Amino acid sequence: MTPANPAMELTDAPDDEFKVDVHNGLAQSPKRIPSKYFYDARGSELFEQICEQPEYYLTRTELEVLQKNASDIAAAIGPRAVLVEYGSGAGIKTRLLLDAMSEPVGYVPVEISTSALSASVESLAEEFPDVDMLPVAADFTQPVDLPSPEQDAQRTVIFFPGSTLGNFEQRDAIGLLRTMCIEMGANGSAIVGIDLKKDTAILEAAYNDAAGVTRDFTLNLLTRINRELDGDFDLAQFEHRARYNALAGRIETHIVSRIDQTASVGGERHAFAEGEAMLVEYSCKYSQEEFASMAAKAGLRVVRTWMDPERWFAVQMLERA
Structure with missing residues (x-):
């Protein structure tokens, strides 16, 4: 299938949201x-x-985990999956995962930065011409209607790397995990990166x-x-x-x-x-036990964990409990 023109798929968040949040935040x-x-x-x-x-270990450590375990992660995902990514950024980690996956049928990045979204999707569309590219320019913390690929998918996988979950207070992080639980469906899964506690x-x-x-x-x-x-x-x-x-x-x-x-x-x-x-x-920053407890409150359970040798960073696979 020929990928859709990425620019045609973009849907921006409300124009006044930034203004409202800034004014409200400055009044607090x-x-x-x-x-x-x-x-x-x-x-x-x-x-x-x-x-x-050099000080920012998070990205290179997570990339190391993904590079060394890409085949194992892809096998755990299974064939013909649609990949939904929250906060896709430049798509470097996405490329690793899509390349390892068996017959991925769709990629749905949800990213607030339109420029970053367009650049990453255009690049990925060239590398993965058989994957339906369905970018959404929106705030993934808010309700958003996600497009479906034209090809039949066997399961939905939520991809949330980069320890971005850590940017949320615990109540909001659990809420986001609940959203993942709903969007992945009964037989879906989530691949989430978390930064572990350390010195x-x-x-x-x-x-x-x-x-x-x-x-x-x-x-x-x-x-x-x-x-x-x-x-x-x-x-x-x-x-x-x-x-x-x-x-x-x-x-x-x-x-x-x-x-x-x-x-x-x-x-x-x-x-x-x-x-x-x-x-x-x-x-x-989390311990593995703290993250598992959060996931349980969202109706999820940790089924697989991949870590670097120093145990600084973990990539966790979640499924419905």
Whole structure:
């Protein structure tokens, strides 16, 4: 089958969602803005650069796990599956999985960044001409109607790599796992990447690289607000901060005001005190037992686990309990 033109399939999230979430987040105390808004075109580029930094072990470790176990994972998935990926990004890990799978019939990436989505799907369509490419430009945390491939699929597999599940508070993470449980169907499965708990120094270094790429990535959120929502944030007066909260088991990333100041967004003024921290991301780390408990609350069970030798990162296969 000839793949559909990726650009024809894109469906964007509501235009005003970003505006509403930013205004609501700045009105809270403490202030917070959802991390999903990092990923405009520039943010997506910076994240790809983050993945190349020596301190950022997550991507290379997960890639190592997928490369070494691709055949085993594909065998566990089975033939003629449709792959649904949340937050597809550049599609590097997707390529590994599709290449190993037996007769995959469809690929449904759900990605908020239209530019990243178009680029990855166009590339994958050339490499996998027999796979129906059905990209959806949307926020996967919200209800979305997923297209079905024209070819008959034997099962649906949700692919959620990159430890992105860790960006959600536990209640929301369980809710997302429940959504997976519904979308995979009775005989489906989910392949989920999770970052495991480890030494604090290793964790904090991953989110504070020496080259400052993660800092630029974080502060690009303010650049996006300035550009798209008529903001006037002075980036020189804000800084990136990422620290590990051992009690909560997560990296907490904030944008911190260097001085007492105000910033305008769409004509509304917002005051920032010196040292005031605005939460922009959680990156939760799990033990295998903690993740299995979360999955159980969503009606799922862990059936297979693949890890690197250092046991820093795990790729888990989930099925309905």
